[in-house]
Amino acid sequence: MSLLVIGTVAFDAIETPFGKTDKIIGGAATYASMSASYFKKNINLVSVVGEDFPEEAIAMMQNRGIDTRGLQIKKGEKTFFWARKYHEDMNSRDTLDTQLNVLSTFDPIIPDEYQDCEFLMLGNLMPSIQMSVLQRLKKRPKLVVMDTMNFWMEIALNDLLKMISMVDVLTINDAEARQLTGEYSLVKAARKVLTMGPKYLIIKKGEHGALLFHGNNVFYAPALPLEDVFDPTGAGDTFAGGFIGHLHNSGDISFEAMKRGVIYGSAMASFCVEKFGLERIVSLTDSEVDERVQQFIDLVQFDITLV
Amino acid sequence: MSLLVIGTVAFDAIETPFGKTDKIIGGAATYASMSASYFKKNINLVSVVGEDFPEEAIAMMQNRGIDTRGLQIKKGEKTFFWARKYHEDMNSRDTLDTQLNVLSTFDPIIPDEYQDCEFLMLGNLMPSIQMSVLQRLKKRPKLVVMDTMNFWMEIALNDLLKMISMVDVLTINDAEARQLTGEYSLVKAARKVLTMGPKYLIIKKGEHGALLFHGNNVFYAPALPLEDVFDPTGAGDTFAGGFIGHLHNSGDISFEAMKRGVIYGSAMASFCVEKFGLERIVSLTDSEVDERVQQFIDLVQFDITLV
Numbered sequence: 001m002s003l004l005v006i007g008t009v010a011f012d013a014i015e016t017p018f019g020k021t022d023k024i025i026g027g028a029a030t031y032a033s034m035s036a037s038y039f040k041k042n043i044n045l046v047s048v049v050g051e052d053f054p055e056e057a058i059a060m061m062q063n064r065g066i067d068t069r070g071l072q073i074k075k076g077e078k079t080f081f082w083a084r085k086y087h088e089d090m091n092s093r094d095t096l097d098t099q100l101n102v103l104s105t106f107d108p109i110i111p112d113e114y115q116d117c118e119f120l121m122l123g124n125l126m127p128s129i130q131m132s133v134l135q136r137l138k139k140r141p142k143l144v145v146m147d148t149m150n151f152w153m154e155i156a157l158n159d160l161l162k163m164i165s166m167v168d169v170l171t172i173n174d175a176e177a178r179q180l181t182g183e184y185s186l187v188k189a190a191r192k193v194l195t196m197g198p199k200y201l202i203i204k205k206g207e208h209g210a211l212l213f214h215g216n217n218v219f220y221a222p223a224l225p226l227e228d229v230f231d232p233t234g235a236g237d238t239f240a241g242g243f244i245g246h247l248h249n250s251g252d253i254s255f256e257a258m259k260r261g262v263i264y265g266s267a268m269a270s271f272c273v274e275k276f277g278l279e280r281i282v283s284l285t286d287s288e289v290d291e292r293v294q295q296f297i298d299l300v301q302f303d304i305t306l307v
Numbered sequence: 308m309s310l311l312v313i314g315t316v317a318f319d320a321i322e323t324p325f326g327k328t329d330k331i332i333g334g335a336a337t338y339a340s341m342s343a344s345y346f347k348k349n350i351n352l353v354s355v356v357g358e359d360f361p362e363e364a365i366a367m368m369q370n371r372g373i374d375t376r377g378l379q380i381k382k383g384e385k386t387f388f389w390a391r392k393y394h395e396d397m398n399s400r401d402t403l404d405t406q407l408n409v410l411s412t413f414d415p416i417i418p419d420e421y422q423d424c425e426f427l428m429l430g431n432l433m434p435s436i437q438m439s440v441l442q443r444l445k446k447r448p449k450l451v452v453m454d455t456m457n458f459w460m461e462i463a464l465n466d467l468l469k470m471i472s473m474v475d476v477l478t479i480n481d482a483e484a485r486q487l488t489g490e491y492s493l494v495k496a497a498r499k500v501l502t503m504g505p506k507y508l509i510i511k512k513g514e515h516g517a518l519l520f521h522g523n524n525v526f527y528a529p530a531l532p533l534e535d536v537f538d539p540t541g542a543g544d545t546f547a548g549g550f551i552g553h554l555h556n557s558g559d560i561s562f563e564a565m566k567r568g569v570i571y572g573s574a575m576a577s578f579c580v581e582k583f584g585l586e587r588i589v590s591l592t593d594s595e596v597d598e599r600v601q602q603f604i605d606l607v608q609f610d611i612t613l614v
Contacts, residue, residue: 228492
């Protein structure tokens with residue numbers, strides 16, 4: 001039973017009100033697989049980088065038990081690069097530079113050893129690439145979770161809708177839920193998304209937490225109030241990694257398990273935003289993760305008994 | 308043991324994306340006392356209206372067990388009037404018209420029968436008037452809760468800070484917390500407010516719930532995801548009324564009781580926004596309130612046991 005994570009492995013350059021970075025390691029699949037690695041090993045990565053991608057970064061992932069045989073390294077080519085600047089509220093950002101590089105011709109190859117995939121995390125990527133990964137798995141995984149972003153709604157909506165129709169869980173943020181459905185109310189937006197294919201929808205609201213919808217059920221996971229959101233880069237991917245990592249570990253894909261997954265995902269994301277890039281996610285201890293989860297438990301705990 | 312509520316009793320005219328009203332009954336003290344009346348009677352009102360204020364509206368409050376002997380009716384004068392228009396996100400609004408009328412000379416009189424006040428709700432009003440109410444009580448109440456708004460930060464900051472220093476619980480929204488402290492982070496803002504006098508701070512975040520701060524403790528109460536927020540008018544006052552109403556009923560002012568109070572307040576506010584003005588708050592049943600509170604319990608319930 002393995003977890004397969006696909007998505008970008010990339011260079012980021014980030015500017016926030018707290019500072020800026022040169023090129024650092026980023027990418028949806030990097031954050032998601034690193035985050036998932038705190039729950040269970042047996043994580044396989046499918047992605048692509050250029051010759052310029054540092055071996056140490058690949059070793060970092062391997063050290064967390066991530067299998068990188070599915071990470072293609074393109075000779076003579078350059079790694080995907082995204083530079084952006086966040087505003088004070090950390091919800092809005094400007095893209096300063098995007099260089100697709102190896103991503104523009106990415107054809108995902110699934111190593112045979114990855115075919116026992118039971119949990120599939122389709123990290124943010126071109127929907128057609130997400131789809132080819134699903135098609136190249138000989139057996140449909142037990143659970144397919146997909147993350148995406150507004151960009152694909154603008155330039156590849158048909159592909160995106162087709163991909164969405166094939167997954168079990170979709171994770172998007174509040175603005176994307178509104179854009180995808182044309183509904184301002186998140187409850188109405190969720191109802192529409194749940195007719196598009198997914199049985200579960202997670203709407204990420206950043207500092208305001210996350211909502212998990214399933215049928216007529218709703219679960220509201222808070223975000224931990226933090227002194228500062230230092231850098232939101234990768235928070236959504238880290239959330240997704242914690243979410244699917246917990247499910248992968250428990251093997252349970254019930255609504256109750258997903259609620260727990262949302263809490264674990266939120267806890268991992270709360271670490272992610274405390275420092276630039278992957279810095280905080282590289283070397284957490286299990287007890288740090290447990291302590292953080294306990295903070296989430298305490299944060300929402302109240303005692304009302306209705307007669 | 309009684310609850311004293313002061314604040315405006317007013318006419319509102321409201322425009323939202325869902326429609327508009329002519330003059331309807333509103334005011335901070337109206338919403339707060341009506342909301343509190345679902346928890347325990349023995350509620351006393353101090354406010355002022357003009358001759359134009361309808362007797363039926365006063366009867367409506369009396370029917371909910373609210374004592375209106377402290378409601379001054381000014382012959383030949385007109386009731387405070389506020390017209391506003393909400394934008395789609397319901398968090399931003401434009402004031403279209405404000406007529407202070409009787410409010411400009413309001414001198415609150417506390418009937419002798421109100422002097423047994425143990426719980427005091429200082430609804431949003433000029434800070435100097437809030438202060439005179441506190442000063443005119445012969446015995447300091449067991450718990451003083453104060454609501455205010457950004458307007459007073461702009462035109463009466465010194466009075467406001469003095470008033471804030473004298474209360475136990477302050478309730479403000481997220482934008483107001485930022486404005487009052489100059490801190491964008493709500494955690495940092497809360498820490499500053501807790502040095503200004505109050506032992507408890509509630510930051511209301513509308514559709515994103517509410518945060519209760521006390522010392523180093525934080526409690527995050529979600530808001531119920533609703534199909535539509537029809538009209539946010541009075542939601543904050545209704546929240547405050549449910550909050551203090553629960554404490555008034557239980558007599559308990561511990562942090563645990565306040566957490567319950569925040570949930571009850573949130574439940575009452577979730578009714579308030581479902582219809583225009585007071586419509587939904589006028590005639591709830593106890594079982595409707597209980598069912599709504601149960602929805603809040605279900606909304607955040609998850610089962611993680613850390614070993």
